[in-house]
Amino acid sequence: MTRVRFVAADGVAVREVVATPGDRLLDVAQNDGQPLEGTCEGQMACSTCHVIIAPEDFDRLPPPSEEEEDMLDLAAGATRTSRLACQIWIEAAWDALTVRIPPERRDMRGRG
Numbered sequence: 018m019t020r021v022r023f024v025a026a027d028g029v030a031v032r033e034v035v036a037t038p039g040d041r042l043l044d045v046a047q048n049d050g051q052p053l054e055g056t057c058e059g060q061m062a063c064s065t066c067h068v069i070i071a072p073e074d075f076d077r078l079p080p081p082s083e084e085e086e087d088m089l090d091l092a093a094g095a096t097r098t099s100r101l102a103c104q105i106w107i108e109a110a111w112d113a114l115t116v117r118i119p120p121e122r123r124d125m126r127g128r129g
């Protein structure tokens with residue numbers, strides 16, 4: 018079991034959940050009610066699953082593919098430790114993973 022800690026966009030609210038190795042981070046986040054749309058369902062075509070990994074955890078993740086990096090270039094508020102949550106599968110070796118929801122997000126559904 019791996020503990021996944023979600024830090025809200027405001028940097029204050031924190032929720033911790035337990036994930037099973039093999040779980041996709043996007044699914045773990047959505048099951049917890051985190052505001053990640055994941056519009057393209059993992060096809061690397063939307064970047065609405067963009068998250069920011071804590072720097073101390075980032076290097077433990079398998080590196081992103083070229084397609085993922087290209088999509089991250091388009092993500093609002095992307096940082097050096099940004100990843101697409103649909104491309105991360107929880108590994109047993111990680112004791113914990115801290116994931117921040119990006120502060121700058123565009124709501125693709127629009128409002129009103």
Ligand code: FES
Binds near residue numbers: 061063064102
């Ligand atoms: Fe679209 Fe991850 S769900 S890029």
